[in-house]
Amino acid sequence: MKDFTLQCPIPISDYPKVLLAHGGGGKLMHTLIQKMFATAFSNDILQQDHDSAQINLPDSKIAFTTDSYVVQPIFFPGGDIGSLAVNGTVNDLAMSGAKPLYLSLGLIIEEGFAMEDLWKVVQSIADAAKTAGVKIATGDTKVVDKGKGDGIFINTSGIGTIEHNLNISPKNIKTGDVIIINGDIGRHGIAIMAEREGLEFEHKIESDCAPLNDIVQNIVEAGVDIHCLRDLTRGGLSSTLNELASSSGSEITISESLVYVREDVQGACEILGFDPMYVANEGKFIAIVPKADADKCLKIMKAHKYGYDSVIIGEVTGNTEPIVKLKSRIGTMRILDMLSGEQLPRIC
Amino acid sequence: MKFIDEYRDPEAARRYSHLIHDITTKKWNIMEVCGGQTHAIVKYGIDELLPEGINLIHGPGCPVCVTSLELIDKSTEIASRPDVIFCSFGDMLRVPGSRKDLLQIKAEGGDVRMMYSPLDAIKIAKDNPDKEVVFFAVGFETTAPANAMAVHQAKVQGIKNFSILVSHVLVPPAMEAILSSRQNLVQGFLAAGHVCTVMGYNEYFPLAEKYKVPIVVTGFEPLDILQGIYMCVKQLEENSHEVENQYARAVNREGNKPAQELVNKVFKIGTRKWRGIGEIPDSGLILQEDYIEYDASLKFGLAELTVDEPKECISGIILQGLKKPHDCDAFGTKCTPEHPLGATMVSSEGACAAYYRYRSRK
Numbered sequence: 225m226k227d228f229t230l231q232c233p234i235p236i237s238d239y240p241k242v243l244l245a246h247g248g249g250g251k252l253m254h255t256l257i258q259k260m261f262a263t264a265f266s267n268d269i270l271q272q273d274h275d276s277a278q279i280n281l282p283d284s285k286i287a288f289t290t291d292s293y294v295v296q297p298i299f300f301p302g303g304d305i306g307s308l309a310v311n312g313t314v315n316d317l318a319m320s321g322a323k324p325l326y327l328s329l330g331l332i333i334e335e336g337f338a339m340e341d342l343w344k345v346v347q348s349i350a351d352a353a354k355t356a357g358v359k360i361a362t363g364d365t366k367v368v369d370k371g372k373g374d375g376i377f378i379n380t381s382g383i384g385t386i387e388h389n390l391n392i393s394p395k396n397i398k399t400g401d402v403i404i405i406n407g408d409i410g411r412h413g414i415a416i417m418a419e420r421e422g423l424e425f426e427h428k429i430e431s432d433c434a435p436l437n438d439i440v441q442n443i444v445e446a447g448v449d450i451h452c453l454r455d456l457t458r459g460g461l462s463s464t465l466n467e468l469a470s471s472s473g474s475e476i477t478i479s480e481s482l483v484y485v486r487e488d489v490q491g492a493c494e495i496l497g498f499d500p501m502y503v504a505n506e507g508k509f510i511a512i513v514p515k516a517d518a519d520k521c522l523k524i525m526k527a528h529k530y531g532y533d534s535v536i537i538g539e540v541t542g543n544t545e546p547i548v549k550l551k552s553r554i555g556t557m558r559i560l561d562m563l564s565g566e567q568l569p570r571i572c
Numbered sequence: 573m574k575f576i577d578e579y580r581d582p583e584a585a586r587r588y589s590h591l592i593h594d595i596t597t598k599k600w601n602i603m604e605v606c607g608g609q610t611h612a613i614v615k616y617g618i619d620e621l622l623p624e625g626i627n628l629i630h631g632p633g634c635p636v637c638v639t640s641l642e643l644i645d646k647s648t649e650i651a652s653r654p655d656v657i658f659c660s661f662g663d664m665l666r667v668p669g670s671r672k673d674l675l676q677i678k679a680e681g682g683d684v685r686m687m688y689s690p691l692d693a694i695k696i697a698k699d700n701p702d703k704e705v706v707f708f709a710v711g712f713e714t715t716a717p718a719n720a721m722a723v724h725q726a727k728v729q730g731i732k733n734f735s736i737l738v739s740h741v742l743v744p745p746a747m748e749a750i751l752s753s754r755q756n757l758v759q760g761f762l763a764a765g766h767v768c769t770v771m772g773y774n775e776y777f778p779l780a781e782k783y784k785v786p787i788v789v790t791g792f793e794p795l796d797i798l799q800g801i802y803m804c805v806k807q808l809e810e811n812s813h814e815v816e817n818q819y820a821r822a823v824n825r826e827g828n829k830p831a832q833e834l835v836n837k838v839f840k841i842g843t844r845k846w847r848g849i850g851e852i853p854d855s856g857l858i859l860q861e862d863y864i865e866y867d868a869s870l871k872f873g874l875a876e877l878t879v880d881e882p883k884e885c886i887s888g889i890i891l892q893g894l895k896k897p898h899d900c901d902a903f904g905t906k907c908t909p910e911h912p913l914g915a916t917m918v919s920s921e922g923a924c925a926a927y928y929r930y931r932s933r934k
Contacts (some may be wrong), residue, residue, distance in 0.1 A: 557617060559928045
């Protein structure tokens, strides 16, 4: 990281915008890869300079996942498409209790994308990978015609090792299990919406985008009998709980008043007509653990910087019907349903 | 959160629930007019806190639900034209017309954009002089001032490539249509608080007098609604029929005069077709002659388009409060938020969608 400058290595005076040729396989592409990507992501595996990365893995189960990132705006308060592409895939690995080790990085860039912005994204990827302790092991760059993309799209796949013997899976969710969340909800979605809609707040609402592998490792290493982990992304807390209820056949009951929504996020939701239960997050997860381990798990989560506000929000209350129930703020019960399409703002 | 949490306080909600139980001796049918209130009632389970005899009827106050099928068809027709940028509030995008909705048009290449304010559409018109920019002017009296302002601004600034597809509806004529129906069950109203922030509540005095119904202007938080119900039940039990204002922190009797003046300058009252209900005389807003050049229906030659409603959907009966969503055979089976037969299912404020989302299904 220290051996490259913070200035864009492809001088703007040469190529202020990405050209089709930067993905064309010729000299320009070679220069882009060498000067920008190889410097930013430099590691022993990339230096093999092969068509494919060759990796030695310890003799254990591996976790393997992929995700694509098309967020707009590309830069938003609290992150950008680069940090999102690293953390999102790292978090998917972490949710099986794996230690994320290697990522692949596929970039689809629209012709005319500012070289300076590409550099910012690449730096952000490098920083996020360093923070999460993963290496970019292989990559690919394509440039598509102007108008055929939306600035930049990123795909990352990830490999991690599973070094525990836990059965972390929705199928392992049991009646009586406790549901713990690692903090407030709705920040990422509102940060994006506010940016798109040009909403101004006294303090900018920043995305909660963060790598969750470290906090999860702490739980695993403490010997908590984790039954299931799931990160809350698109569709928010509600969709995640509904997915888990549905794949485990469980009834899940949570208390609205225990779910923490920051005041500025709540305010933005009131203005936009959104329910924070359905708003996206990028640094939040729920841990489903036996009641006997709940306090221990909560304590470990609260001690981590990405879990200071961890709280028990409910429990698994049955296994006869897959359903999520919400005890409302005023004490009544209702269904917490999955969103049918995108959350659309109301008229009035 | 200040000014929100106070109105969602569980202790106060219980107290109001007890008060309502204490004064209720008979069965009463009360209609909450606005879809926002319906949503809050179902979301917070407010009806669970009421005595058995209090029946809440969900009124027609969801502008998305009552926008007629032919207006939706006009919107998709206009939006699919290559020279058009079609702007709409987000809620309207998923409302099914007789063949398509606006999201499908967008997927097929139409330039359909979601807006929070019609004034944003004016800006788009200025930035795209070679395109026709059309705003879907949907809503009750609440959104009328902003839509009127957009048209007025377009005229003042000489913007010619802007027009609105007017679908404005008015609350008091709908209330009167319900009250004058021979099947009417409604004995008291919670009037729509946000409509009254603009219009005040002078219009309700003749209605309350003529039909002998209490009308309580009511807000949207759980405690607002509970207090509104309390005030309404109290009047019903005392055989009184006054207009009262529960939502005094936002509404005064005269309403917002400058907003009303602007609305009257740009719009005039006209007949409007309500989805599921049919034509109600003097129940909508149409553009004044001075602003007729901004009428998208005329501009795109669609003024004559008429469309019949599908027979299966009973949203009209639901909107009049004669049936509940789960009384419909299609509810939760043939009709779901993913495949709505009628707009009461598609709009997040529609009674059917609210029941589907928060209640158990068949």
